[in-house]
Amino acid sequence: MAESKSLKEQFWDPVAGFGVTFRTMFKKVVTEQYPFEKQPTAPRFHGRHQLNRWPDGLEKCIGCELCAWACPADAIYVEGASNTEDERFSPGERYGRVYQINYLRCILCGLCIEACPTRALTMTNEYELADNNRADLIYEKSDLLAPLLPGMEQPPHPMRLGDDDDAYYRGEFKAAPEEPGDEASRRAAAATQQGGEG
Numbered sequence: 437m438a439e440s441k442s443l444k445e446q447f448w449d450p451v452a453g454f455g456v457t458f459r460t461m462f463k464k465v466v467t468e469q470y471p472f473e474k475q476p477t478a479p480r481f482h483g484r485h486q487l488n489r490w491p492d493g494l495e496k497c498i499g500c501e502l503c504a505w506a507c508p509a510d511a512i513y514v515e516g517a518s519n520t521e522d523e524r525f526s527p528g529e530r531y532g533r534v535y536q537i538n539y540l541r542c543i544l545c546g547l548c549i550e551a552c553p554t555r556a557l558t559m560t561n562e563y564e565l566a567d568n569n570r571a572d573l574i575y576e577k578s579d580l581l582a583p584l585l586p587g588m589e590q591p592p593h594p595m596r597l598g599d600d601d602d603a604y605y606r607g608e609f610k611a612a613p614e615e616p617g618d619e620a621s622r623r624a625a626a627a628t629q630q631g632g633e634g
């Protein structure tokens with residue numbers, strides 16, 4: 437037969453328990469109401485990747501696969517292809533024809549963006565990378581490419597900002613023709629050159 441409870445256990449302990457509840461009621465609430473209220477991340481938070489563009493809309497990725505080789509989780513798959521004068525996606529010889537990142541594998545370490553020689557690959561602050569099936573967590577090039585900003589043109593198209601790819605890589609763009617929205621284009625160029633710092 438169980439021992440009967442002492443007077444302290446019967447009366448004082450419940451009161452003490454409610455005392456904790458009462459004290460907590462007046463403290464600042466720290467619960468985050470995610471996903472209804474989203475908190476901003478730290479500026480250099482490692483989120484979803486982005487494939488950046490040059491100010492004329494050409495892609496910075498040259499399909500070299502260095503990001504894939506640097507990845508410790510084997511999360512990146514790249515297939516490069518050659519540009520032609522009729523069909524150009526990036527300055528220079530090569531572009532990334534297929535580009536995939538598997539977010540079931542990625543640990544968002546950022547080694548891939550350190551390996552990228554053209555700053556084509558950076559990371560955004562976007563962190564909502566959950567889904568209920570495998571296929572949707574393998575992001576394709578179309579999911580990762582930066583949006584076209586004002587003044588940019590959807591590739592394929594010729595190099596608009598210089599005669600050779602070195603001019604692009606050195607940032608020595610020749611003056612683009614004055615068109616409506618040109619100021620916006622210049623702002624886009626500056627933003628693209630900076631890229632998303634990872």
Ligand code: SF4
Nearest residue numbers: 507542543545546548
């Ligand atoms: S962030 Fe790290 S794990 Fe993710 S793709 Fe890049 S190198 Fe691989």
Ligand code: SF4
Nearest residue numbers: 497498500501503552
């Ligand atoms: S993202 Fe950078 S490292 Fe990866 S294939 Fe493209 S250019 Fe090469």
